[in-house]
Amino acid sequence: MKKIIYILIFIVGFSCAKNKKPNYTQTKEIQLVSPNFTVDSIFFKNNATIHFSSVLANTTLKYTEDNSSITQQSKTLKSPLRIEKSSTIAVKAFHTDYKESETVKLQVKKIKHNISSAAIRIFPEPSSTYSANGATSLTDLKSGYPQFKKNNAWLGFNAKEISFNIILDKPLLLSKITLHTLTAQGDWIFAPEHISIKNNNTIIGELVNKEASKQSFSGANVNFTEVPITPKTYNALTIVVKSLNGIPNWHSGANNIPWFFIDEIIVE
Template sequence: MEFWTNIPYKTNQSMKYIVVIVLVVCVYSCKKNNKENEFTKTYVQKEEIQLVNPKIIVNNVIIDTSSSIIASLPLDQTVIRYTTDGNEPTETSEKYTDIISISESGTYTFKAFHPEFKSSGSEQVSFFKKGIDVDIFSLITPLNKQYPGQGESTLVNHKKGTLNFRDGEWIGVTEPFIAIIDFKTKIFLDSVDIGYLVNTDAWIFPIQNVSIAFSENGADFTDIEPQEALEKIKTGSTKLDNIHIPVAKKLKKLKIKISNVTSIPKWHQGKGNPAWLFMDEWIFNAKISN
């Protein structure tokens, strides 16, 4: 009887030891796994986090004598790089180290890099040389009461609008826009730069079409076919842009007609409606002609 009564006792003791061992192993494994998971999670999070875009501060994008760019992103080990050829910056592009002085027209693209995070998106800013002054700017199309800008001078006041289409530097229309520019004296017009805004969320689309005619005597006009292909937006977008139109003619007057998107595309919530067209500065790159 003593033999049989001792078996349960020894078995219980053994089971207790086994349970304790199993618990210890489980706790150790869990702690180890948690540490590994925490390390992996931290590593993955850092690899997946993208840097915010660098902040770009510009005096004026229309250059009279000079302008400047300041780029910043206050995070240790961050390097900002930039290009001037329109391409996306890479880790081998020019390194931004100090304020950049600008005296010529061109496009600057900035991007931030960090050893532990994904590189930022890019920020782009274009500079334009101040064009020749206009003597008389006559609107054939009346201004829209909702977005009149600062009147007809909005397009020739040597100021560029921002991404905020309510900043007062934009003329907004929903129908073709026609203006006649009188330079008073004869000039040789090299080209025209027409600034516009894209903000598809606000139903603002790119320029659909441009028609230009010039007059050498101030009365008779001859058409010029624009050579630049116009942008077609296929997805949502918000940006400042510009159309550069070569002219290379002696003239006294210029007639410009800008057409908007007459029907918003099917992918957009406003499909079928006429789109807004927002324009700011028109720059006339010219010299006085004898």
């Protein structure tokens, strides 16, 4: 008789556990994985197509194109995005049972001038470990990605000052120079402290980055660093990039020379 009672208790307990609903409160504390993306070209002449996806079924992707915060009321991503102008696309995943994901941002750039035939001299030469295809990598419209150790598009320099001398194949009316760079402080890769643009030894534009030494261990990030220049027609430019004198004291690599990574120079 006692054995039968134990069996009944087991059956009832199993039935209750089977019919018990998931704890909604608990799942709401689990954050969704950020969306994945692929893009046919970070730099484009006419347009770019971006595909976003999520690892969890029944997830809704919301996005913005104007740097505004993403909410449930933002536009819903239903198909690949076709971009026809320089944009910063921000995407976040939502699900009724889980906490919304972190925002993923992707910046794409429409190219006005293709300078792939320009002659470029670099001093000093990039590290042999991160040399990509040499100077031609700076004008081939091929983007490097945050996973720089698995990507052969970046030129990496471990120097306090780097100069890029550019001779264009034809004069161009220009007002801005953009450098596509990488920061990854955990890997000793920092943003430059100063960038100057010269023409015939005359400075025509410069940028001072007061945030270069600021601590920001947010992983690896690619950046479009824009430097306005005096609007004029140019056929030769010199870009001088100055790194921090040393990695800041808060870093484990304090006082060492930081790395500078670049993969593209854009003129417009």
